Amino acid sequence: MNWQKRFDELNNERFGGKLPQYTVETKNMNRFFGMCYTIEKIIFLDLSKNNDVENTLLHEMIHAEMKRKGYHRVSHRKIFWKLLVEKGGHITDIDKRVFKKSSVVACERSK
Numbered sequence: 426m427n428w429q430k431r432f433d434e435l436n437n438e439r440f441g442g443k444l445p446q447y448t449v450e451t452k453n454m455n456r457f458f459g460m461c462y463t464i465e466k467i468i469f470l471d472l473s474k475n476n477d478v479e480n481t482l483l484h485e486m487i488h489a490e491m492k493r494k495g496y497h498r499v500s501h502r503k504i505f506w507k508l509l510v511e512k513g514g515h516i517t518d519i520d521k522r523v524f525k526k527s528s529v530v531a532c533e534r535s536k
């Protein structure tokens with residue numbers, strides 16, 4: 426799978442092509458399946474042990490979408506999960522365990 430190309434496809438299909446261009450790179454990370462750097466416009470994906478990389482990519486794209494829409498915080502909170510589901514993604518068990526009940530921003534850096 427060419428995840429850079431998939432980014433473009435999902436951007437067109439689900440975001441009306443409105444997301445700015447991000448560089449999508451793969452990298453082994455200890456704790457996360459994905460990271461979204463909204464200033465540098467880079468999405469990192471860890472392909473190891475992840476059987477739903479597409480959902481991870483979409484998840485990271487929601488951070489990008491929140492940045493695009495001008496949200497001050499692009500972290501995991503109600504509006505984040507709402508947008509994810511709206512765009513055809515789903516909330517994984519890991520999300521529920523790690524992110525949903527906490528306000529800790531774990532998988533992105535917005536400044």
Ligand SMILES: [Zn+2]
Nearest residue numbers: 484488532533
């Ligand atoms: Zn995230």
